[in-house]
Amino acid sequence: MKLTNNEIAYFKRFSVIVITGGSSGIGCSIIKAILKLRPELWICNLSRSKPDIFLGENGLHQGVDLSDPAALAEVADALLQRLSEAPPGELLLVNNSGFGDYGRMHELKQQKQLAMIDLNIRAVVDLSTRLLPTLLARRGVIVNIASTAAFQPTPFLAIYGATKAFVRNWSLALNEDLRGTGVRALAVCPGPTRSNFFKAAGFTSPPIGQKSGGGLDMTSEEVALRTLRAIAQKKALVVTGWKNQCITFFGSKMPITWVARIGAIILRKLRLEQHKP
Numbered sequence: 445m446k447l448t449n450n451e452i453a454y455f456k457r458f459s460v461i462v463i464t465g466g467s468s469g470i471g472c473s474i475i476k477a478i479l480k481l482r483p484e485l486w487i488c489n490l491s492r493s494k495p496d497i498f499l500g501e502n503g504l505h506q507g508v509d510l511s512d513p514a515a516l517a518e519v520a521d522a523l524l525q526r527l528s529e530a531p532p533g534e535l536l537l538v539n540n541s542g543f544g545d546y547g548r549m550h551e552l553k554q555q556k557q558l559a560m561i562d563l564n565i566r567a568v569v570d571l572s573t574r575l576l577p578t579l580l581a582r583r584g585v586i587v588n589i590a591s592t593a594a595f596q597p598t599p600f601l602a603i604y605g606a607t608k609a610f611v612r613n614w615s616l617a618l619n620e621d622l623r624g625t626g627v628r629a630l631a632v633c634p635g636p637t638r639s640n641f642f643k644a645a646g647f648t649s650p651p652i653g654q655k656s657g658g659g660l661d662m663t664s665e666e667v668a669l670r671t672l673r674a675i676a677q678k679k680a681l682v683v684t685g686w687k688n689q690c691i692t693f694f695g696s697k698m699p700i701t702w703v704a705r706i707g708a709i710i711l712r713k714l715r716l717e718q719h720k721p
């Protein structure tokens with residue numbers, strides 16, 4: 445997939461990008477794709493580990509555990525200072541950091557589930573609202589990386605799917621709240637994507653698509669390009685790829701209790717496979 449000249453030209457308006465989770469996967473691919481378009485852009489990355497890529501002449505990495513509200517508050521102050529020094533231009537905020545944890549609720553560690561809520565939900569709202577005054581002054585776009593998991597209950601990933609449903613719904617409502625202000629919000633819903641996500645979520649082997657060759661998985665580079673295209677096309681929501689779009693569409697037409705049951709059957713199979721010697 446390639447961006448059109450008009451889509452590429454759209455990115456001239458941005459002078460600074462703040463991104464979370466640029467150290468791997470989708471976040472890292474978004475940084476690479478945007479630096480290819482605008483090498484002079486100021487990039488501020490927030491994640492625990494430093495990205496293994498060049499962040500550009502004006503790149504900055506702030507090491508932070510975003511699931512820790514006090515650490516986020518501290519880093520946000522430094523970030524706001526940095527943003528006040530950035531050249532004029534719009535601000536692109538990409539809330540991308542997130543993780544899942546695979547298993548039955550009563551067998552999972554409660555602390556990890558709460559940390560997931562802190563990272564996938566609390567940090568997204570906290571960082572966005574702290575940056576909103578700057579966004580309103582500069583204008584710009586808030587990109588929230590949700591998931592196709594946002595469209596239905598996700599047994600065995602129960603908290604994860606619920607956090608992504610929050611992100612999707614909040615992002616769409618935020619976009620309406622911001623109408624007329626020069627700031628927009630975009631919810632990006634990738635399906636299974638090749639990254640560190642599944643390993644971090646506790647899968648021992650690659651799940652759907654990646655193992656079966658079922659064609660449901662995408663590279664993080666494809667997801668990054670589809671995200672940039674959706675920004676340039678001023679979309680409020682994008683589900684990456686037609687197969688993921690079909691699944692979310694047909695899922696939305698079925699009774700939600702059926703969708704939960706079918707999801708449990710599919711995801712339980714992965715669990716059984718995970719536990720095979």
Ligand SMILES: NC(=O)c1ccc[n+]([C@@H]2O[C@H](COP(=O)([O-])OP(=O)(O)OC[C@H]3O[C@@H](n4cnc5c(N)ncnc54)[C@H](OP(=O)(O)O)[C@@H]3O)[C@@H](O)[C@H]2O)c1
Pocket residue numbers: 464465466467468469470471490491492493494508509510511540541542543544563589590591592633634635636637638639640641642644664
């Ligand atoms: N891969 C998929 O199939 C898929 C599908 C739909 C949606 N998504 C979403 O896409 C986003 C990116 O995931 P990915 O697939 O690129 O997975 P990934 O390769 O595991 O990347 C996750 C990123 O989140 C950061 N992160 C994790 N915990 C953090 C913390 N406590 N504080 C700050 N940053 C933290 C990680 O950086 P550090 O470890 O350096 O902190 C890393 O850069 C996530 O929100 C995920 O839910 C993924």
